[in-house]
Amino acid sequence: MQIGIIGTGMVGSAIAFSLATSGVAEKLILIDNHKERASAEAMDISHATPFSFGSKVTAGDYKDLKTADVVIITAGANQKPGETRLDLLNKNVTIFKEIIPEVVKNAPDAILLIATNPVDIMTEVALKLSGLPKNKVFGTGTVLDSSRFRNSLGHQLGISPTSIHANVIGEHGDSEVLLWYGAVAGTTRIEDIAKQYGTQLTPEIKAKVDDDVRNAAYAIIEGKGSTYFGIASATQHIINAIAGDSHMILTISAHHENSIGGYHNICYAMPSVIGKNGVEKTLIPVMSNSERESLIKSAATLSEYTQKALDLL
Numbered sequence: 001m002q003i004g005i006i007g008t009g010m011v012g013s014a015i016a017f018s019l020a021t022s023g024v025a026e027k028l029i030l031i032d033n034h035k036e037r038a039s040a041e042a043m044d045i046s047h048a049t050p051f052s053f054g055s056k057v058t059a060g061d062y063k064d065l066k067t068a069d070v071v072i073i074t075a076g077a078n079q080k081p082g083e084t085r086l087d088l089l090n091k092n093v094t095i096f097k098e099i100i101p102e103v104v105k106n107a108p109d110a111i112l113l114i115a116t117n118p119v120d121i122m123t124e125v126a127l128k129l130s131g132l133p134k135n136k137v138f139g140t141g142t143v144l145d146s147s148r149f150r151n152s153l154g155h156q157l158g159i160s161p162t163s164i165h166a167n168v169i170g171e172h173g174d175s176e177v178l179l180w181y182g183a184v185a186g187t188t189r190i191e192d193i194a195k196q197y198g199t200q201l202t203p204e205i206k207a208k209v210d211d212d213v214r215n216a217a218y219a220i221i222e223g224k225g226s227t228y229f230g231i232a233s234a235t236q237h238i239i240n241a242i243a244g245d246s247h248m249i250l251t252i253s254a255h256h257e258n259s260i261g262g263y264h265n266i267c268y269a270m271p272s273v274i275g276k277n278g279v280e281k282t283l284i285p286v287m288s289n290s291e292r293e294s295l296i297k298s299a300a301t302l303s304e305y306t307q308k309a310l311d312l313l
Contacts, residue, residue: 001025001243004060004068004107006099007075008032008041011115014232015072016057017045022236023053024243029060029068032075065107070242072235073126075099076116081222084174086118086305093125093312100129108132111242111278114139115235119172120253120302121309123267127255128313134255135278141253141269142168144234145176145213149183152212156205157193159185166190167251167285168213169269170298176269177295178210181288238274245276254279261296263303 003025005012012030019025028045032038038059046057058064065071077091096116103112112130114123114137123139130137145168147161154161166183170176180201183190194201220227241248251269258264273280287295 001069001239002027002029002067003239004029004031004065004071004103004110006031006071006073006103007116008034008038009074009078010226010228011231012072012074013041013045014228015074015115015235016041017048018232018236019239020045020049020055020057021052022240023055024236024239025055027056027058027067029058029064031060031062031064035059062102062106065103065110068107068110070111070113070239071103071107072113072115072239073099073103073122074115076122078226079117079217079221081218081225086121086173088117089121089305089309090312092116092118092122093309096122096125096129097313100126104130104132110136112137113235113238114253115231117172118305120267120269121306123253124255124265124306125309125313127267128310135280137255138272138279139253139267139269140172140231140234140238142170142172142176142251143238143269144230145172145269146251147230147234148213148216149178149209152209153183153190156201156209157185157190157197159193164190167271169251169271169285170295171268171302172253173301174214175294175298175301176214177291177298178213179285179287179291180206181291182286241274242276242278247273247275247280249283250274252279254282256282260299263296263299266299266302266306268299268302 030038042057042059116122119139127137150161150164164185253269271283
């Protein structure tokens with residue numbers, strides 16, 4: 001598989017390193033307005049490949065994307081301490097108006113995977129700018145948030161996060177929805193596992209887990225300036241599903257025309273089947289009434305800001 005990455009900041013370079021050393025990418029093409037940065041990152045990452053799978057890593061330009069199967073977009077303004085993902089909207093719409101047409105012109109058959117924040121809105125922007133089918137333009141969504149949810153639950157219960165199936169849906173942001181109702185480990189509901197361990201998932205514990213997940217990015221940004229390792233692994237996980245045509249179920253962000261509380265034609269994260277053609281099917285998870293109400297509120301937030309973004313096009 002050949003993969004282009006637009007943007008070689010901390011997120012783009014971490015994704016490139018993860019893909020190059022995992023063996024999923026035969027060739028990586030790194031593109032950035034700062035060409036010296038792209039060249040330096042390509043050189044540095046390529047020096048790690050003899051210890052792994054020997055992926056070819058090069059810096060290039062949009063014309064070099066003609067053989068790309070997937071193009072990952074990470075370019076955009078960084079989220080600063082105190083900023084929300086939605087605060088980045090105006091800056092990143094302007095950037096996408098330059099990037100997306102160039103990508104589509106040179107790689108019209110590639111899948112576009114959006115990692116730039118606010119990812120749900122930028123995915124809808126990319127879809128409109130590209131004119132590509134809905135299944136071929138999607139965002140990283142809440143794949144990372146779901147990983148954070150499972151990680152926090154694993155620590156609370158004393159079991160491996162890899163054994164936990166628990167998802168976050170809706171916005172990748174402040175209005176995201178943690179699905180406690182359908183969370184399981186093995187075939188057992190999380191609440192029942194807690195009881196078997198002689199404890200309970202009290203409202204206080206659930207609030208702590210919710211805070212760990214919802215505010216993780218803010219804590220990381222406050223401490224070291226940006227998040228990149230988590231999203232790099234989440235992106236690699238998505239690429240693995242595409243490359244292997246594995247039909248893996250992941251909470252990516254995609255365009256939905258079905259109305260949620262009257263809000264439609266927006267991108268948000270739902271469990272979706274991912275394969276070589278991109279998004280093959282969106283699944284409706286089991287939700288409690290309160291979770292469904294929270295999802296409607298999340299959709300309302302996304303609808304408001306998506307319209308603002310589309311007005312800028």
